[in-house]
Amino acid sequence: MKPTGVKRRRLCVLGSTGSIGTQTLDVVRALDARFEFEVVGLAASGRRPDELARQIEEFRPGWVALARPDALQALQERLSPNALKATRFLVGDDALEQLVAESEPDLVVNGLVGAVGLRPTLAALERGIDVGLANKESLVVGGPLVRRALERGSAKLIPIDSEHSALFQLLQGRPSVEVARVVLTASGGALRDWPLERIPKARPEDVLRHPTWRMGPRITVDSATLVNKALEMIEAHWLFELPYERLDVVIHPQSVVHGLVELGDGSWLAHLSEPDMRIPIQYALTYPERAARRLAPFDLTGTPIALEFRPLERARYPAFGLVVEAGRRGGAYPAVANAADEVAVERFLRREIAFGDIPRLIEAVLAAYESASLASSGTPPDQLDLEDVLEADRWARARARLWKPPS
Numbered sequence: 001m002k003p004t005g006v007k008r009r010r011l012c013v014l015g016s017t018g019s020i021g022t023q024t025l026d027v028v029r030a031l032d033a034r035f036e037f038e039v040v041g042l043a044a045s046g047r048r049p050d051e052l053a054r055q056i057e058e059f060r061p062g063w064v065a066l067a068r069p070d071a072l073q074a075l076q077e078r079l080s081p082n083a084l085k086a087t088r089f090l091v092g093d094d095a096l097e098q099l100v101a102e103s104e105p106d107l108v109v110n111g112l113v114g115a116v117g118l119r120p121t122l123a124a125l126e127r128g129i130d131v132g133l134a135n136k137e138s139l140v141v142g143g144p145l146v147r148r149a150l151e152r153g154s155a156k157l158i159p160i161d162s163e164h165s166a167l168f169q170l171l172q173g174r175p176s177v178e179v180a181r182v183v184l185t186a187s188g189g190a191l192r193d194w195p196l197e198r199i200p201k202a203r204p205e206d207v208l209r210h211p212t213w214r215m216g217p218r219i220t221v222d223s224a225t226l227v228n229k230a231l232e233m234i235e236a237h238w239l240f241e242l243p244y245e246r247l248d249v250v251i252h253p254q255s256v257v258h259g260l261v262e263l264g265d266g267s268w269l270a271h272l273s274e275p276d277m278r279i280p281i282q283y284a285l286t287y288p289e290r291a292a293r294r295l296a297p298f299d300l301t302g303t304p305i306a307l308e309f310r311p312l313e314r315a316r317y318p319a320f321g322l323v324v325e326a327g328r329r330g331g332a333y334p335a336v337a338n339a340a341d342e343v344a345v346e347r348f349l350r351r352e353i354a355f356g357d358i359p360r361l362i363e364a365v366l367a368a369y370e371s372a373s374l375a376s377s378g379t380p381p382d383q384l385d386l387e388d389v390l391e392a393d394r395w396a397r398a399r400a401r402l403w404k405p406p407s
Ligand SMILES: NC(=O)c1ccc[n+]([C@@H]2O[C@H](COP(=O)([O-])OP(=O)(O)OC[C@H]3O[C@@H](n4cnc5c(N)ncnc54)[C@H](OP(=O)(O)O)[C@@H]3O)[C@@H](O)[C@H]2O)c1
Pocket: 014, 015, 016, 017, 018, 019, 020, 021, 043, 044, 045, 046, 047, 048, 066, 067, 096, 110, 111, 112, 113, 114, 116, 134, 135, 136, 137, 160, 161, 162, 213, 214, 215, 216, 217, 218, 219, 277
């Protein structure tokens, strides 16, 4: 017999084969009996057909979206006749939005990486479907569009990024006038203790060795440049409707304190937990309630742990200031900075450019955007629509692919 008060919700997981996606499914498998999820939709690019096939066999989602048409056959070959019969496949450019519409979820977890996450976030919010948002690029690229969709409809946006989940919990119901400052913590990434002169020559294998978190490749590289934290500042600006002057970043190597709020009277609030993404994922799934299950218990006295907070060394992280400045300028600048960084990271991981070239590439693409007619004669920044930001994103990607390191 089912316990009384069980909540059964229909869940769609975008980016189900990635770091956030697989951890979301781990949380679903282990939730306490008060919460029950039916996985009705899964989406991935198609690079990991074995993993996606396993998920389809286990959860029987009904609808599956794939970005790459050439990956469909490889996926279908791995499925049992029963799973094949029970699954409808969507492929191509609009597949993610179609999945959100067709699978009729109550909650979408967006664990996609990159600007591709924006359209399905908007599609869900506009249909009144709640979104658990890990894909920070949705707010970086389309912050004003996401805000407008939230204001028009009844859907909720629950952050999954650990810092934003922490701040979301600390700020619950607190009027903005009481909040003096919101502080995001940063581990400092894999190179935080390297001598400054060695950093520009760091190799992918050095940068991908994150000290505290296990994550996908883009965010791990972005943690070493601190572009990730700059994107998170922009994300926090739109999520909590706070001006940049009231947002700050500190380096906190232990990744135990995820967010801090300074109140007007000088009191501080902090959120602590083990660095384990399943904790904010579980909170987003059960919000506004909390699961009783402790995923990664934090032992306050077991292992003595000194919590350190250091100011951010700008010289160590030159890309950070560039991306925050793009956020402050608004309009399509954050979309341009994000696209330039996405391409820079891909090119660095393919060993086409050096680690030290990442900020150079971002700076060059932002400067080119500023001088291009696109920036000056276009639509006013606060009136940009989806097509405007996607056009800026495409333009910046093309530019970033052509950029050559100084010889
Ligand atoms: N990982 C973390 O711990 C963490 C923490 C905080 C925030 N975030 C944020 O969460 C987001 C996801 O990060 P991640 O680390 O989970 O990335 P990831 O491991 O690289 O996973 C990305 C997922 O998106 C899918 N995907 C990529 N392009 C797609 C497309 N065009 N259409 C459909 N699916 C596509 C991938 O499918 P394939 O497997 O087929 O390529 C994969 O399932 C990012 O915005 C990141 O900043 C992550």
